[in-house]
Amino acid sequence: MNAWNRNRITSILGIDYPIIQGPFGGYASQRLTAAVSNFGGLGSFGALNLTPQAITEVISEIRSLTSRPFAMNLWVSQEDEGARTSDANAFERSLAPLVAHFGALGVPLPMYKAYSPATRFEDQVRAVIDSNVPALSFIFGIPPKEILDECRARNIVTIGAATTPEEAVLLQEAGVNAIVASGFEAGGHRGSFLRAAEDSLTGTFSLVPQIVDAVDVPVIAAGGVADARGVIAALALGAEAVQMGTVFLTCAESGASRLHRETLLQRNADRTQLTKGFTGRLARGIHNRLMEELNRKETGILPYPLQRALIKNLSVAAESEGRSDLLPMWAGQSANLSSCTDVTAFLTSLVEDVSEAAGPIIEWSATRRKHHSV
Ligand SMILES: Cc1cc2nc3c(=O)[nH]c(=O)nc-3n(C[C@H](O)[C@H](O)[C@H](O)COP(=O)(O)O)c2cc1C
Structure with missing residues (x-):
């Protein structure tokens, strides 16, 4: 029987569980990134506001807190x-x-x-690549070919974000290793780059299977996943991992402000x-x-x-x-579903709950995917 936590995503990234902590631009923290990675998921750090020098420092701080893989995240387009x-x-x-x-x-x-402009993607990504990070994730577009080629040559895993199947196809053609399917429910920005964001508002439940059908690279479901039910549903839809964002804003390690955190913890979202x-x-x-x-x-x-x-x-x-x-105060539609205050306790119980139910679902879903590709 397929173990739910052994698939292409876990093997490309070298992680134990297909659970990705969504990057937070402006609310990131080295401790949160490291805590998720130390657990065996993929911690991410949103570096959109940082100078190249600050990015280099953050990466070495994360490395001092974890020896496990993590992702640095950038916005490809930074001005309208x-x-x-x-x-x-x-x-x-x-x-x-x-x-x-x-x-x-x-x-x-x-x-x-x-x-x-205060920062430029080209300068930021140079700092990320020069630090040989395990993974680079990005939204709002596709990096130039030379950047993706260099990542490939250095074994830096690339993860792009799509809000429509068309965007996913372009990301696959550009050669990214995995695609985040970002549904309407998600907290934070819509990373749309083909059509206007207002015209790219498909929900996770519809978006994930359509992107799974449209591409061969592994798909990561983002938007509204807040507990084991969400993880299991995402896996059943054909995703090979989830990216959870809002749920991590309330934990002790997050960079969210006190008011933001309290509003979420009081379930006022x-x-x-x-x-x-x-x-x-x-x-x-x-x-x-x-x-x-x-x-x-x-x-x-x-x-x-x-x-x-x-x-x-x-x-x-x-x-x-x-x-x-x-x-x-950024938050996704499932904000009131969880109140994670301790990353390790939250992930431990999430993994236990998913493990109880996921085996047969994963086996079934993997078979479906195979049928599609023949
Ligand atoms: C406060 C906040 C900041 C975010 N910043 C980024 C970012 O800079 N880059 C990115 O790729 N995604 C960003 N996201 C999206 C998350 O990484 C993740 O995909 C999303 O939160 C998943 O949906 P959920 O909030 O329903 O869990 C952000 C989300 C939030 C809530």
């Missing part, structure tokens, strides 16, 4: 059309609905500054919604007053990453003033 030409008028329009909140939080109003208002790109977070206001049709939203920078001014103050109504 219009970011370079966005002017002071656009800035004032987007600032207008926030002025009262800045006042209430006692924060001086931010001033318009012409955009200049029953209503999540997609918004462009927090960063300029479509992403799922907990519905609150700020999201409601920014989602109004008439609100001006700056192109990514300008909106992100604008809101950052507000969120730092909202956090210190304890204003969860004004704080962006």
Whole structure:
């Protein structure tokens, strides 16, 4: 009988369980990455905001905490059309609905500054590759061919993210080793890169089997997986691993803020919604007053990453003033399903529960996959 935890993903990555901790851009922590990897899953670190120098330091810190494989994660595309030409008028329009909140939080109003990119994928990925990391995962596109070739030559496993079967096919053609099928339920940004994110909103239950049918490389299910039921369902749909994000935000090792963590632990995340208002790109977070206001049709939203920078001014103050109504708090639709506070305890019980039921399902699902490929 097939063991549920022995498949192409576990063997490509050299891990014990096909459980990937989803990378958190801006909320990552070396301790969380290492804790998941030490357990035998794949810890990931979202490095989207980091300079190459900081990336190198983070990688060596992770290596000091674990000798097991881990992934570094980057955003291939880091700015939207219009970011370079966005002017002071656009800035004032987007600032207008926030002025009262800045006042209430006692924060001086931010001033318009012409955009200049803080980080570039090309420089960040150089630092990741030069450190010979075990795995590189990415969203919002496909890295240039030379980068993927170099990863292959250095045995760095590459994991791309797709929000549609078409994106998955392109990722496979580019030669990635595995594909994350990222369903509508997922917390954080929609990493769409072919169609607009608004037109790429398929749920995990529909997306995973369609991507499994469309590609031969192993598929990782992401979006809404929060417990053993989700893992088993993902495996039954043909995925060979899961990527869980939101569930790890509440554990002691996560980099999420106190307010964000408390809101999740108090199970106040029953209503999540997609918004462009927090960063300029479509992403799922907990519905609150700020999201409601920014989602109004008439609100001006700056192109990514300008909106992100604008809101950052507000969120730092909202956090210190304890204003969860004004704080962006990313979370997926299954946020209220779990309250993981200790990574090892959570993963131990997850693995026990999945092990009880998964064997026959995996065997059946693997047979289905074989039938498809003949
Ligand atoms: C706070 C937060 C930040 C995230 N940042 C990234 C990121 O930088 N890169 C990425 O590939 N995925 C990112 N994700 C997506 C997760 O890695 C994962 O795919 C997703 O959370 C899975 O869905 P779930 O939240 O329902 O578990 C983020 C998710 C959250 C909740």
